[in-house]
Amino acid sequence: MNEATSSVIFIILAFSLGAILVMKRDTLPPRLKRGLALSAIVMIAFAFFIIVYSFYRMGS
Template identity: 70%
Template sequence: MDATATVIFIIAAFSLGAIVIMKRDSLPPGMRRGLALIAIALIAFAFFLIVYAFFTMGSA
């Protein structure tokens, strides 16, 4: 498992979530809902990757 790619994905997912939250007033309603759903899915997967990394930390 490539740790660098995982860290970059986690940073990007949380950054997307932060940008959607900060710019929610300037986004059109249709795009806002779609971006929010995508951000939620990516952040949930990032949390899964963090937990998976903790579980597999000692076995390498």
């Protein structure tokens, strides 16, 4: 797999994790919810960084 494919897969998975956590927030235990939410925030922030960086590299 090349770098672009890996980036796209990570971005899709990060946003999917965030969406699943939002949809299932009522059924998760509080301790598990906090850890998953923090990891999802970090992953989504890194996914945004990858998107911005790929646009930056495309322009130069």
